[in-house]
Amino acid sequence: AQSVTQLDSQVPVFEEAPVELRCNYSSSVSVYLFWYVQYPNQGLQLLLKYLSGSTLVKGINGFEAEFNKSQTSFHLRKPSVHISDTAEYFCAVSDTFVGKLIFGQGTELSVKP
């Protein structure tokens, strides 16, 4: 069975500092990987996704993630965060057959001035 683990439930960081949100997955088959963001009182929106090809994936709002097959990780990074990046971030894996998403527990990113 597939699963996703987000290693940090909360990440506080100061504005303009770099940030990394960690995600590990387990799967016995090929996967597609996603990062979603949820701003307060809103639904989820896609930040980026890895389907195949280059292991470094660039998304919206200056975020990027690196797929590492040997470490089964898909960590999300941003070199300089803004107050507006304060949100909850979800890592998800999709199986390659039916398209269901399995989500991690979420990481609350709190950016302080």
Added chain:
Amino acid sequence: DVKVTQSSRYLVKRTGEKVFLECVQDMDHENMFWYRQDPGLGLRLIYFSYDVKMKEKGDIPEGYSVSREKKERFSLILESASTNQTSMYLCASSPPGAGGNNEQFFGPGTRLTVL
């Protein structure tokens, strides 16, 4: 832009009531999903549907049912609401396609409180 709308942002019901949560999408997507979101647990799939009148159980279907009579509308039904169903409910849709590589588009969510 894809738009997924949910009938209510906030809902308060009493134990034992029958509750309907409605979701409508405007992009002619075949696939629709219902999740519940709880702190520390992320999103968990309740039911999904790949076509009209078709439904599949997700990871936590107990206590829920669904209805998909029209392509654009996917309803989640709590036959007899209980306090442990107090949660945020999120609907999503995605276009068809093999391989699971399609983005899911989410509605704003319905925060349900069962008293």
